[in-house]
Amino acid sequence: EPEVTQTPSHQVTQMGQEVILRCVPISNHLYFYWYRQILGQKVEFLVSFYNNEISEKSEIFDDQFSVERPDGSNFTLKIRSTKLEDSAMYFCASSEDGTGGWDEQFFGPGTRLTVL
Amino acid sequence: QKEVEQDPGPLSVPEGAIVSLNCTYSNSAFQYFMWYRQYSRKGPELLMYTYSSGNKEDGRFTAQVDKSSKYISLFIRDSQPSDSATYLCAMEGWAGTASKLTFGTGTRLQVTL
Numbered sequence: 001e002p003e004v005t006q007t008p009s010h011q012v013t014q015m016g017q018e019v020i021l022r023c024v025p026i027s028n029h030l031y032f033y034w035y036r037q038i039l040g041q042k043v044e045f046l047v048s049f050y051n052n053e054i055s056e057k058s059e060i061f062d063d064q065f066s067v068e069r070p071d072g073s074n075f076t077l078k079i080r081s082t083k084l085e086d087s088a089m090y091f092c093a094s095s096e097d098g099t100g101g102w103d104e105q106f107f108g109p110g111t112r113l114t115v116l
Numbered sequence: 117q118k119e120v121e122q123d124p125g126p127l128s129v130p131e132g133a134i135v136s137l138n139c140t141y142s143n144s145a146f147q148y149f150m151w152y153r154q155y156s157r158k159g160p161e162l163l164m165y166t167y168s169s170g171n172k173e174d175g176r177f178t179a180q181v182d183k184s185s186k187y188i189s190l191f192i193r194d195s196q197p198s199d200s201a202t203y204l205c206a207m208e209g210w211a212g213t214a215s216k217l218t219f220g221t222g223t224r225l226q227v228t229l
Contacts (some may be wrong), residue, residue, distance in 0.1 A: 004159075015121060020225040034218070043160065043204065091159050095215075102148055102167065105217060107159035
């Protein structure tokens with residue numbers, strides 16, 4: 001069964017460093033998302049992406065964040081200068097057709113980011 | 117007021133019990149209502165979704181939506197230890213060209229033998 005994969009599973013970084021989290025969405029999906037979950041808190045939407053453009057971003061997704069689809073399979077989230085409060089589980093998701101109506105978002109297993 | 121409110125639990129029940137999980141929401145624009153299950157350190161996995169008010173059943177699971185009260189429920193019949201997980205309600209708000217999900221905090225469920 002197709003699934004969303006994410007690498008690495010755990011990333012430890014120093015405050016101020018740049019990190020890139022990688023995701024491989026399901027191959028025929030066209031819409032991609034990043035969510036994060038701070039320990040003990042709810043899953044929060046960060047950004048959605050379609051046709052090489054951001055469709056929507058939340059208030060959390062400030063200038064320190066960027067997303068890219070560098071090739072036909074990967075979808076990345078970059079945090080330019082990490083802060084302690086960026087420590088969280090980051091989930092990538094993809095959907096076949098995000099244009100309204102029911103369309104399941106499939107989630108990856110997550111990357112746990114720890115900022116020291 | 118939070119957009120989606122969910123009692124975090126934990127909720128502990130004996131095997132075979134009926135479990136009731138609930139969420140309330142404030143945004144009338146939500147159209148689709150989902151329940152996800154999340155095991156520790158894993159991604160959310162969709163259990164069920166519903167559209168509009170009413171009930172939807174899938175095996176031991178029943179999802180219920182009352183849009184007039186802005187209240188959704190998930191019932192689990194004959195609960196099993198393997199049902200032990202965190203259950204997240206999620207709602208879909210139309211975001212233009214892609215639909216973002218708004219989650220509740222999740223309710224941690226423990227089913228004991």
